Amino acid sequence: MTGVLIQKELRRHWPAFLLLGFLTWSAIFIAAFRLNADGTGAGAFTGVGWGLFWLIPVTGIILGRALISSEYQAKTQIFLEGLPLPKWRMITLKLVLGFLLTCIYTMGSIAIGWLISMGAEIVTPKFLGIMTASACGWSLFVTGFFLVTGFLGRYRLIIYLTLALSIRMIRNSSIPIREFPPFALIDSSRFGLEKEVWPVFDLQVTGLIILGWIVAAYTLGLAKEGNISSMLGEKMSYREKMFIGGAFGIGFMTLFPFILNEPKPEPFDIPGAVEEEWEGVVVKISPEELEKPVDLEVAIAGKLARRLAKQRDWLGISKEDFPGIFIVEKSDIDEEERIDWEEIPEENVVLMYAGYRQPEFSENRLLSWTLSQVVRKYSKSRVSHEDRWWVVCGLEGLWEMEQTDADTIKAREQMAAKTVKQHGLTIDNLMGWSKYQDDVEWRNADAVAWMGMRKLEQTAGSEAVRTFARMAVAHQVTRTDGRAVAWDYLHPVTSAFEKATGESLENFVTEWRDYILSVDIEKEDVE
Amino acid sequence: MPPRGNTILKVSNLKRSYGNFVAVDGLNLQVNEGEIYGFLGVNGAGKTTTIRMLMGIITPEAGTIELMGETTKRTSLKQKQKIGYVSQEQVFYPWMTAQMLGKFVGGLYPDWDKQEFERLLQVLEVPPNRKSSHLSGGMRVKLALALALAPRPSLLILDEPTAGMDPVARREFLDIIEHQAREYGRTTFFSTHLLNEVERAADKVGIIHRGKTRFEGDLTLLQSRVRKIQATEGTVLPAGFEVWQILDPDPITGQREMVVDAPPEMWADSSIAGEKLSLDDIFISCVGVATMRI
Numbered sequence: 001m002t003g004v005l006i007q008k009e010l011r012r013h014w015p016a017f018l019l020l021g022f023l024t025w026s027a028i029f030i031a032a033f034r035l036n037a038d039g040t041g042a043g044a045f046t047g048v049g050w051g052l053f054w055l056i057p058v059t060g061i062i063l064g065r066a067l068i069s070s071e072y073q074a075k076t077q078i079f080l081e082g083l084p085l086p087k088w089r090m091i092t093l094k095l096v097l098g099f100l101l102t103c104i105y106t107m108g109s110i111a112i113g114w115l116i117s118m119g120a121e122i123v124t125p126k127f128l129g130i131m132t133a134s135a136c137g138w139s140l141f142v143t144g145f146f147l148v149t150g151f152l153g154r155y156r157l158i159i160y161l162t163l164a165l166s167i168r169m170i171r172n173s174s175i176p177i178r179e180f181p182p183f184a185l186i187d188s189s190r191f192g193l194e195k196e197v198w199p200v201f202d203l204q205v206t207g208l209i210i211l212g213w214i215v216a217a218y219t220l221g222l223a224k225e226g227n228i229s230s231m232l233g234e235k236m237s238y239r240e241k242m243f244i245g246g247a248f249g250i251g252f253m254t255l256f257p258f259i260l261n262e263p264k265p266e267p268f269d270i271p272g273a274v275e276e277e278w279e280g281v282v283v284k285i286s287p288e289e290l291e292k293p294v295d296l297e298v299a300i301a302g303k304l305a306r307r308l309a310k311q312r313d314w315l316g317i318s319k320e321d322f323p324g325i326f327i328v329e330k331s332d333i334d335e336e337e338r339i340d341w342e343e344i345p346e347e348n349v350v351l352m353y354a355g356y357r358q359p360e361f362s363e364n365r366l367l368s369w370t371l372s373q374v375v376r377k378y379s380k381s382r383v384s385h386e387d388r389w390w391v392v393c394g395l396e397g398l399w400e401m402e403q404t405d406a407d408t409i410k411a412r413e414q415m416a417a418k419t420v421k422q423h424g425l426t427i428d429n430l431m432g433w434s435k436y437q438d439d440v441e442w443r444n445a446d447a448v449a450w451m452g453m454r455k456l457e458q459t460a461g462s463e464a465v466r467t468f469a470r471m472a473v474a475h476q477v478t479r480t481d482g483r484a485v486a487w488d489y490l491h492p493v494t495s496a497f498e499k500a501t502g503e504s505l506e507n508f509v510t511e512w513r514d515y516i517l518s519v520d521i522e523k524e525d526v527e
Numbered sequence: 528m529p530p531r532g533n534t535i536l537k538v539s540n541l542k543r544s545y546g547n548f549v550a551v552d553g554l555n556l557q558v559n560e561g562e563i564y565g566f567l568g569v570n571g572a573g574k575t576t577t578i579r580m581l582m583g584i585i586t587p588e589a590g591t592i593e594l595m596g597e598t599t600k601r602t603s604l605k606q607k608q609k610i611g612y613v614s615q616e617q618v619f620y621p622w623m624t625a626q627m628l629g630k631f632v633g634g635l636y637p638d639w640d641k642q643e644f645e646r647l648l649q650v651l652e653v654p655p656n657r658k659s660s661h662l663s664g665g666m667r668v669k670l671a672l673a674l675a676l677a678p679r680p681s682l683l684i685l686d687e688p689t690a691g692m693d694p695v696a697r698r699e700f701l702d703i704i705e706h707q708a709r710e711y712g713r714t715t716f717f718s719t720h721l722l723n724e725v726e727r728a729a730d731k732v733g734i735i736h737r738g739k740t741r742f743e744g745d746l747t748l749l750q751s752r753v754r755k756i757q758a759t760e761g762t763v764l765p766a767g768f769e770v771w772q773i774l775d776p777d778p779i780t781g782q783r784e785m786v787v788d789a790p791p792e793m794w795a796d797s798s799i800a801g802e803k804l805s806l807d808d809i810f811i812s813c814v815g816v817a818t819m820r821i
Binding site for chain 1: 582584604605607608612614616617618619620621622627630631632634635636
């Protein structure tokens with residue numbers, strides 16, 4: 001009996017199911033590919049998460065309509081009711097089929113993300129498990145909702161409209177909806193990034209909600225008997241459509257100010273910060289204790305502004321486009337670096353945290369890391385794309401080492417030499433720089449990149465380095481759409497290198513490797 | 528003709544309402560094996576509600592259904608597998624052909640006879656490979672009938688199957704029903720609001736009005752029971768005579784006429800001279816059209 005019912009659903013809807021899968025996966029492919037190319041967030045998996053967040057509701061609406069409401073609207077329910085076919089079995093089959101298809105679409109999407117990110121992202125079984133559980137949790141929640149509302153026939157439209165309005169209003173409010181399950185499961189700040197911690201609580205809550213949908217589906221499907229179900233499934237009359245349209249229109253007009261008046265955020269600023277300006281570069285530093293004298297802050301801000309202005313001109317970034325630099329004192333951050341940063345979206349601002357009173361703090365490193373964030377901001381994160389990030393790391397090294405003592409330089413050379421001796425260096429490593437960083441540890445990778453830039457400076461001259469830097473990482477991106485992606489593809493880093501230096505990157509990598517390997521590794525270090 | 532046998536369906540005090548509206552109000556009926564039972568009633572009398580209760584689609588509020596020897600409150604899945612059902616409205620999956628429908632419905636009946644289904648399609652001239660959406664109304668009813676008969680059911684229930692058919696198709700359909708009953712001893716219960724259909728095909732008739740059984744028996748008995756009498760003011764009927772309808776007085780003579788129901792032997796024993804009525808008249812008086820003058 002079950003086989004007959006499955007056959008019936010599949011024979012009826014297979015073109016729709018296939019098309020749905022094809023469209024979902026195509027859209028996910030584009031999103032994952034674009035974000036992977038973009039270099040923002042977690043790359044391909046961010047695209048998958050984004051795609052699932054927006055596409056699964058669409059898939060859910062179509063599945064709910066195909067599996068549930070179409071049966072009532074076409075009145076085929078009457079035909080089924082006359083057959084020796086238990087209603088609970090029919091409902092179970094439709095729910096299972098709906099959930100199963102959603103899981104297939106979701107897991108297929110993750111597989112696409114995996115394929116796209118292959119080589120660039122280390123995908124452990126646990127990471128894959130976390131992603132699959134989170135994505136399926138979200139998808140089942142959404143699909144469950146649309147399957148349940150499918151039982152409401154024409155009345156589901158009112159629920160969808162109300163929901164759309166509510167979501168819009170919540171988004172405009174300060175309610176952090178994405179922090180709550182099930183939204184937290186697919187939130188871009190976690191999905192595709194979290195590799196170790198299972199979102200147990202979020203999954204539990206989502207599971208309970210899904211269970212609620214299932215209970216509601218059985219209640220609606222079974223408790224109301226055939227005649228009520230078919231009444232719900234009746235198509236809307238013209239008058240009803242007019243009524244709903246009118247009611248929605250009035251509701252929309254009433255809520256219009258709340259819907260469209262998105263609160264405009266105040267421009268980013270840190271009140272009370274010490275401010276220094278040099279040739280258009282503004283650096284603001286905010287100490288932990290505002291009552292203390294601010295001599296140190298003034299000194300750092302002034303020095304940093306001067307050096308940033310110099311590098312800004314070197315990179316060819318205009319004064320108007322250079323972001324405001326904010327530095328907040330934070331003494332309890334990373335003991336090795338004493339520097340951290342935070343992304344401030346939608347603002348032309350770079351926010352750095354620095355423990356500048358701590359002994360390990362280095363002003364040179366603050367300068368170089370700040371500049372990295374500047375080019376990241378300037379390129380709308382496109383320099384974070386793997387094939388370009390090594391250039392930023394290399395330039396970072398040049399900026400940092402410009403005023404550094406001989407011991408630090410020597411230590412850094414040793415790090416690079418040991419790394420290349422152990423792991424080698426090829427053009428593939430440059431093109432998959434994140435993986436190389438994971439394999440060799442990012443500080444070592446940074447040392448290797450710096451040596452590359454130093455070698456380039458020695459062989460091709462500092463002018464060539466500057467031209468290459470401007471072409472590869474200092475290209476301004478004003479919008480993150482297809483044009484920026486196309487620009488990247490039309491100007492790959494390999495051709496930029498060749499254009500700027502007159503030499504192929506592949507040949508240069510050989511020279512670069514030999515240059516690093518020519519460094520004598522100190523014996524005690526080898527041991 | 529196969530012999531009529533045991534009771535196959537017996538309904539006792541069946542009741543069902545929708546809100547304040549009582550659709551079926553203590554209905555009783557009995558169908559014996561091999562019978563063609565005409566379930567007669569005007570629109571809204573409660574025929575479809577009764578059939579939906581018999582099919583287990585809706586649950587009765589009170590009363591019992593004895594189906595094929597098993598008494599139940601709601602028809603079970605097993606019992607449904609022994610019933611062939613043709614609903615009032617023929618809604619099939621429009622993309623399915625008769626063959627596909629046969630395959631789908633056949634999977635739900637353990638006794639589905641594929642060859643019989645194919646034979647029925649041929650006999651009823653239903654094109655097996657045409658989509659159901661491309662079939663005419665009459666064809667769809669025939670297809671529904673083939674689907675209902677293929678599992679070789681013990682009881683065939685038809686809910687106003689000829690509604691919307693032209694007279695030729697209706698006659699053809701009734702012929703098939705009759706043939707099935709006479710040839711294979713198929714017990715058939717069909718509802719209709721058309722008296723001539725019952726007159727033509729049914730062995731037994733049940734008249735339902737406002738959810739209650741007004742009469743149950745064969746048509747000859749009905750005609751011998753219900754008669755029209757002349758009445759004057761002060762006429763007293765003996766016990767056992769039930770007045771079905773009092774007609775408007777004759778404007779010239781002032782005499783009233785009444786339609787009265789009584790067992791034939793009582794008519795014979797009494798001195799009341801009753802005029803026999805046509806089935807049409809009996810049905811109309813049964814459902815109480817008060818202003819009608821016979």
